[in-house]
Amino acid sequence: GAGVSQSPSNKVTEKGKDVELRCDPISGHTALYWYRQSLGQGLEFLIYFQGNSAPDKSGLPSDRFSAERTGGSVSTLTIQRTQQEDSAVYLCASSREQGARGTEAFFGQGTRLTVV
Amino acid sequence: GENVEQHPSTLSVQEGDSAVIKCTYSDSASNYFPWYKQELGKRPQLIIDIRSNVGEKKDQRIAVTLNKTAKHFSLHITETQPEDSAVYFCAATPRAGTALIFGKGTTLSVSS
Numbered sequence: 373g374a375g376v377s378q379s380p381s382n383k384v385t386e387k388g389k390d391v392e393l394r395c396d397p398i399s400g401h402t403a404l405y406w407y408r409q410s411l412g413q414g415l416e417f418l419i420y421f422q423g424n425s426a427p428d429k430s431g432l433p434s435d436r437f438s439a440e441r442t443g444g445s446v447s448t449l450t451i452q453r454t455q456q457e458d459s460a461v462y463l464c465a466s467s468r469e470q471g472a473r474g475t476e477a478f479f480g481q482g483t484r485l486t487v488v
Numbered sequence: 489g490e491n492v493e494q495h496p497s498t499l500s501v502q503e504g505d506s507a508v509i510k511c512t513y514s515d516s517a518s519n520y521f522p523w524y525k526q527e528l529g530k531r532p533q534l535i536i537d538i539r540s541n542v543g544e545k546k547d548q549r550i551a552v553t554l555n556k557t558a559k560h561f562s563l564h565i566t567e568t569q570p571e572d573s574a575v576y577f578c579a580a581t582p583r584a585g586t587a588l589i590f591g592k593g594t595t596l597s598v599s600s
Contacts, residue, residue, distance in 0.1 A: 414592035474520025479531040
């Protein structure tokens, strides 16, 4: 596709349920990021995938959060036993790494998660 | 890990005035510093970036400066317009293969 695609756009779930959020990065982009943006807040780093390297999970807030990236492309962020404080917009971004040079990260439109 | 501080959190200016947003970073190995603009209800989009081997970069009304010694970088917007109203985020990454870390954002309001 032309850009980063996330699904679903909106998700309402009951407290205690598990949810899966999907991200399709731009084709050929080896780096993929997940961020969380609470209402009126900044971009909180969650997890980062780069090629075949071990992911940087240092931003995951608890062991209820996990993410996978299959085949170096699509990524799924899973939140188990959701809590109301998990309500936020979850943004995915991808970039084309160029050796030691950082490159532009392109964001998806986000998934708005509401836990009721 | 990298930590990015951003100030101010809110900034209100009159149309035509200049706006300056400042960020500091903690990791001296950081070498890439992008700025993103997020309009209400939309995704963040890159507006300008700078690498550690450059001290200043300009693109029309937008400029970014970098002081590696002090570990801070700034966004300058001249001749502000109402459509510049948005949330602006600075970010830093120590090197390729590490995460892009964002500041908490600055809400810029330009009144006409």
